[in-house]
Amino acid sequence: MEAKEYIESGILELYVYGLLSETENEEVNAMAKNNPEINDEIIAIEKAIIALSSSFSPFISAEHFEKIKEKLELKHSKVIELEPTRNWSQYIGWAAAIILLVGIGYQYNQLEQTNTQVVNVEAAKAKMEKDLNTLQLKNKASETSLAVVRDTKNTVVALGGQAVAPQSSAKVYWNKETKVVYVDAAGLPEPPEGMVYQVWALKLNPLTPTSIGLLDNFKVNDQKMFAVDNATDAEAFGITLEPKGGSLTPTMEQLYTLGKV
Amino acid sequence: MTQDQLLVLIYKKDEKAFTHLYDMYSKSLFAVINVLVKNREEAEDVLQEVFVKIWKNIDSYHESKGRFYTWILNIARNTSIDKLRSKNFNNSQKNLPSDNFVHLLDDSNKLVNKIDTIGIQEFVKKLKPKCIQIIDLLFFKGYTQQEASEELEIPLGTVKTHNRNCINDLRNYLKV
Numbered sequence: 001m002e003a004k005e006y007i008e009s010g011i012l013e014l015y016v017y018g019l020l021s022e023t024e025n026e027e028v029n030a031m032a033k034n035n036p037e038i039n040d041e042i043i044a045i046e047k048a049i050i051a052l053s054s055s056f057s058p059f060i061s062a063e064h065f066e067k068i069k070e071k072l073e074l075k076h077s078k079v080i081e082l083e084p085t086r087n088w089s090q091y092i093g094w095a096a097a098i099i100l101l102v103g104i105g106y107q108y109n110q111l112e113q114t115n116t117q118v119v120n121v122e123a124a125k126a127k128m129e130k131d132l133n134t135l136q137l138k139n140k141a142s143e144t145s146l147a148v149v150r151d152t153k154n155t156v157v158a159l160g161g162q163a164v165a166p167q168s169s170a171k172v173y174w175n176k177e178t179k180v181v182y183v184d185a186a187g188l189p190e191p192p193e194g195m196v197y198q199v200w201a202l203k204l205n206p207l208t209p210t211s212i213g214l215l216d217n218f219k220v221n222d223q224k225m226f227a228v229d230n231a232t233d234a235e236a237f238g239i240t241l242e243p244k245g246g247s248l249t250p251t252m253e254q255l256y257t258l259g260k261v
Numbered sequence: 262m263t264q265d266q267l268l269v270l271i272y273k274k275d276e277k278a279f280t281h282l283y284d285m286y287s288k289s290l291f292a293v294i295n296v297l298v299k300n301r302e303e304a305e306d307v308l309q310e311v312f313v314k315i316w317k318n319i320d321s322y323h324e325s326k327g328r329f330y331t332w333i334l335n336i337a338r339n340t341s342i343d344k345l346r347s348k349n350f351n352n353s354q355k356n357l358p359s360d361n362f363v364h365l366l367d368d369s370n371k372l373v374n375k376i377d378t379i380g381i382q383e384f385v386k387k388l389k390p391k392c393i394q395i396i397d398l399l400f401f402k403g404y405t406q407q408e409a410s411e412e413l414e415i416p417l418g419t420v421k422t423h424n425r426n427c428i429n430d431l432r433n434y435l436k437v
Contacts, residue, residue, distance in 0.1 A: 010421030013428050017400045018331040018338075025327055043263075046330055047437045048428060049400060050289045055381040056365045057288035058295055064305055065283055068312050074276045 003037050012038065016045045138222060145225040148173050148182045157237055159259035164241075165189065170257045172199075172237045179230040183239070185215055186224040188256060191241060198242045200250050201231035204260075209238070214246045236260045264329050271319060283312065286330065290337040296362045296401040297341035307344050311337045338403045361397035384434050392427035399424055 006012075014020055015028045032039040148154070157172040169187030174180075183199055191197055197215040202208065213228030215221075231237070240247075241254040262281060270278040290311060295304045315333050322332050363385060385393065394413055398404040399420075410417040 008422075008425070010423075010425030013424050014399070014406070014421060016328060016331055017403070018327070018335045019399060019403065019405060029325060029327060042328065044432060044437045045428060046328060048432045048435055050286070050330065051435055051437075052381060052385065052396070052431060053290075053292040053362075053400070054288035056292040056295075056362055056385075058291065058301055058304075058365060060287060060291055060308070061305065064309065065287075068283070068309050069276065069279065071309070071313055072279065072316050074279050 003031075003035050006031060007038060007041050012042050013045050013049075016042060016049060141221075141223050141225070145182075145184075145223045148180075148225065149184075151175060153177050155261060157259045157261050159237055159239060159257035161187075162255045162258055164254055165256045168256050170239055170259075172259070174231065174234070174261070179232075181212060181228050181231050183213075183215065183226045183228055183237075184224060185218070185226060185239070188215075188218075188224075188239065191215075191218055194244050195241050196244050196246060197239050197256070198246045198250065199226075199228050200238045200240065201234035202236040202238055203233065204235045209250050210234075211246060211248075211250075214242075215239075234261060268324070268329060274316075274319070279316065282315070286333060287312070289330075290333065292362065292365065293334065293337050293401050294341045295365055296360075296397070297338065298344050299360070303344065304341075307337075307340050311340050314340065335403075361393055362401045363393055363397075381435070384431070388427065388430065391423070392430065395420070395424050396427055 011020070011024070011028065015025065020028065028038075028042075032042055151173070154173040154175050157174065159170040159172065161168040165188075168189060171184040171187075173182040173184065185197065188197060197218065199212050199215065200209040201212045202210075210231070212231050213226070215226045218224075236259060238250065238258040239256050240250040240252070241256060242251060262285065267278075267281055267285065270281055272278075287308065291304065291308050294307045294311070295301065298304045298307055311333070314336050318336075322329060326332065391413070395409065398409045398412060399406075404412065406417060406420040410420050413420075415423065
């Protein structure tokens with residue numbers, strides 16, 4: 001009798017909720033101790049209310065648990081003892097885990113190797129592309145030079161070596177129609193560091209030099225074929241060596257080559 | 262794991278025991294704390310404080326006092342209420358939030374949306390409003406029967422049985 005009535009009264013729920021007075025609490029404790037039915041009921045009520053409330057728990061951040069453990073100085077404080085009783089499935093589990101690990105390691109290694117290969121191939125490809133580009137540029141420069149040299153409308157002016165550099169020479173290709181002037185400077189020595197060749201269009205009477213350009217990037221230009229500004233009414237061309245950036249008037253002591261149209 | 266198994270572990274006071282303790286009860290307590298302390302960050306602080314208290318005072322718990330869960334549930338409620346009071350400079354016991362625990366669902370994307378918990382949430386939504394209220398007041402907010410009967414305007418003598426019927430519905434659903 002008693003047990004059932006007691007259970008149905010609803011007091012056990014309040015007991016689990018923690019809402020009973022101390023006296024009532026002691027009473028329930030005593031009843032539960034002597035009556036397994038009541039004890040089971042209490043456990044079932046507890047299960048239900050824990051399940052209910054847990055399902056309404058907002059997300060708890062992952063660090064939360066770690067933070068408390070740190071606060072309680074529980075981190076790695078003790079080695080967890082393994083229980084001596086083992087069974088088969090545990091070993092199989094471990095074996096599977098090890099095989100899986102080895103497999104993953106192998107796959108990872110393979111992946112790394114493949115990645116390295118890909119990177120190498122990419123690098124080689126980039127280098128070849130760069131080489132090809134350079135070649136194409138050189139080729140284009142050669143074509144331009146050739147076209148200039150071959151152009152029949154050009155007036156060709158040969159510039160001979162002067163006192164400073166008797167061995168040097170140059171040629172000016174002057175297309176009076178297209179007003180384009182090219183200088184072939186293959187016969188000039190490399191200018192010293194910090195110096196640059198400057199090309200002058202000259203009028204002879206009276207002697208008036210007009211700068212028509214610098215032979216910049218002399219070393220880099222393999223063809224030594226330079227486009228310079230148009231020279232209207234030039235009667236002669238001269239090339240002098242000037243400080244970097246060029247000069248307003250030619251330094252006649254450094255006149256390398258000179259030639260009349 | 263049953264309470265008895267857990268207690269054997271807990272008295273060893275090692276990391277493994279704490280992990281079990283946390284796994285078994287942190288969500289339940291966190292829900293209760295969130296109903297009382299509505300700010301989630303503060304609720305996490307309270308939850309931390311609660312577990313620290315449980316761990317440090319574990320020797321003061323005896324099975325003769327009642328269920329272990331009931332003991333920690335009371336710690337969670339009291340710590341939350343202390344937190345509320347310290348914030349509000351107000352000593353009235355009735356300074357509790359008016360929302361019930363189902364409002365935790367409003368932030369549903371923040372919930373631990375495991376499939377099995379979604380089921381219970383749906384079930385609770387279908388519970389009678391009176392059941393939600395009574396479980397909210399008694400279990401989550403720790404009202405006395407007297408207080409609950411006033412709040413719900415039902416006779417004092419029916420609070421217990423009313424609650425029992427609601428818990429029975431829940432147990433039928435959960436099959437416990």
